[in-house]
Amino acid sequence: MYTLTEENYLKAIYKLSVQTGNVSTNQIAASLATKASSVTDMLRKLADKLLINYTRYQGVSLTQTGEKVAVNIIRRHRLWEYFLVEKLNFKWDEVHDMAEEMEHISSTELIDRLDEFMGFPARDPHGDPIPDCNGNFKINDLKPISAIPVHSGGVISGVRDHSSAFLQYLEKQELTIGKKITVKEIISYDNTVVLQMDNKNLHISRDVANNLLIAL
Amino acid sequence: MYTLTEENYLKAIYKLSVQTGNVSTNQIAASLATKASSVTDMLRKLADKLLINYTRYQGVSLTQTGEKVAVNIIRRHRLWEYFLVEKLNFKWDEVHDMAEEMEHISSTELIDRLDEFMGFPARDPHGDPIPDCNGNFKINDLKPISAIPVHSGGVISGVRDHSSAFLQYLEKQELTIGKKITVKEIISYDNTVVLQMDNKNLHISRDVANNLLIAL
DNA sequence: TAAGTTTTTTAGACTTGTCTAAAAATACAA
DNA sequence: TTGTATTTTTAGACAAGTCTAAAAAACTTA
Known part of the structure; x- marks a missing residue:
């Protein structure tokens, strides 16, 4: 095509x-x-x-056609990422390049069956929403930690930076998807954000706070 | 690469x-x-x-290198065909073109994990042997029905012709992999082969007998 | 608004893989 | 063994996608 x-x-x-x-x-x-x-x-x-x-x-x-094609590529990419992590046990920082190749496999039937096989997942391993077979998906329902007020919190649900350096850092700090966090304080000197997670305090930089997304 | x-x-x-x-x-x-x-x-x-x-x-x-690369492509092709049939429920006559695209996905790690995920299958849906991760696999252990003597038989285990026309014909006649057959007679006029299967007799042409493989 | 800077486009060339048409090598047949 | 047919290679061209260098358009700012 x-x-x-x-x-x-x-x-x-x-x-x-x-x-x-x-x-x-x-x-x-x-x-x-x-x-x-x-x-x-x-x-x-x-x-x-x-x-x-x-x-x-x-x-x-x-154009409308162009957007349809683009969303379809994104659907394929995210479904393959989900497959690689959930079925083949890859880590979330390992799958991007493989999915980059797999997203160009053209069969719609294949991708729809893959979707079904995995139980129609709503999000890929990085928290990005997966468009359904009609191209519908929610956008922008997550907020960076840097954008919420002190003393509020939520569940880590996505990342903005997909680099493996960032993902590996998060892994190490156990800042992974599903974890509950609360913003305790923002240190005005350098905008370091102090989080509470699992009853422990954790300091993250402004940069990290910008790239880590939560659902409220 | x-x-x-x-x-x-x-x-x-x-x-x-x-x-x-x-x-x-x-x-x-x-x-x-x-x-x-x-x-x-x-x-x-x-x-x-x-x-x-x-x-x-x-x-x-x-060359040795060339053969290694070729066998690896065949490994990838056959593993993806197995995946499409066993996990995504495609029929054996539907998977060739998709696998033709998927065989070019380059990651070795991916293909080895896919192999493991499916339990290291020995053969693809058409009965062709799947090379292991070192490129080893058996060749030529199956015989066309046309090559065995009358009154002998075996288990249908592969096909030589992979065209969907042929595969759909086999499906219709229930001549699918795993079925036990015996050659009852070869009609000398046109080399039609009379098979016994499930206690019924079945006539197949010389052409079909040439392209349907059995394990003895 | 005129001069300088940045962005974008054009022009021409290169690579990969393909083609047609013609030439060269090989195979076959009398 | 000589001539014909077939197979394979060469020569030259084309399309897709890329590049560098230079020209054109659009911004910026004084």
Whole structure:
């Protein structure tokens, strides 16, 4: 249906446009580790195929078709991640690159049966919601710890940074999905956040607090 | 490691050389539905990478490295086919094209864990043996029904033709893997084979008898 | 608003894998 | 063994996707 490269562009554009609305050539180039000139070439092709709205120098957005394709890639990626962790016992910091390959397996029937096989999971191992077979899924229902007031708390439910460095750090601190935490204090000097978890206190940096998401 | 195209060439060469020893350019072209000139180009590349032994006009064979890569692709293909049938409930005539994509997922760790997850199956849904993680597997331990004497029999254990037309025909006749059959008679006029199965008689053509494999 | 900076696009070239058409090598047959 | 047919290779071209270098457009800021 679509080439591997086209799929990767659509996914990148989707992810960037969730954060920032219209997406620039340079943003796409950075996110795909390629050059702006290569991006321009590809944008023309995607526009020809009616997958993006593009006018020179204006940045791009996805068309309805383009968004459908992108969400479908994300569905496939997250279902495979879930499979790798829940069925094959990989750790949450090991699965990204494998899922990056597997998300391009094209059969819809396959992915729908995989979904069923695993009991229609709502979230992948990093807490990201998995779109259903119609492409519906909730977005943005989690908040970074840095955004909630002192003395409130919730359940760790996701991460914003998916790097294995970050995930391994969390693992070590036992700051894993499902844990209950409360914000005890924010140290004004450097914005260190003091958490209470399992009746112990834990200091995390502003950066970590920004990238760790909770459900209230 | 290797491109998708390289992997497909190695697999094709492997399958052809199991049947016929040294493999010709035209055979490869036919099996990959491409042109002889394209094959020649690719053969030079594969030879440069020491994956095949190749001298102009002489046909090719795989090097040890090339064979290792090919067997590994076959391992991946057959494990994914097993997964699709046993875990996702696909039928044996539906899985080939999906596995054709999935066999190119590169992680060895992934495939070894998949193997373990499924309990180290010995054969795929078509009865083909699955190489273990060292590339070892039995070959040629099954015989076509057309090759055994009248009044002998065995258990249906594999197929030579993997086309969905053939597999669907077998399904309809209930000539599926595990069934016990005995050859009652071979009608000399057209070599029709009369089988006994489940206390009933069943007529199959010479062609079918050639493509249906049994363990004695 | 004019000058300088940054972003984006264009132009031209390279790689991989493919093709067609033609040439070279090999195989076959009388 | 000589001529014909077949197989294989070469030559040159094309599409997809990438790159560098240079030009064009858009911002920024004084």
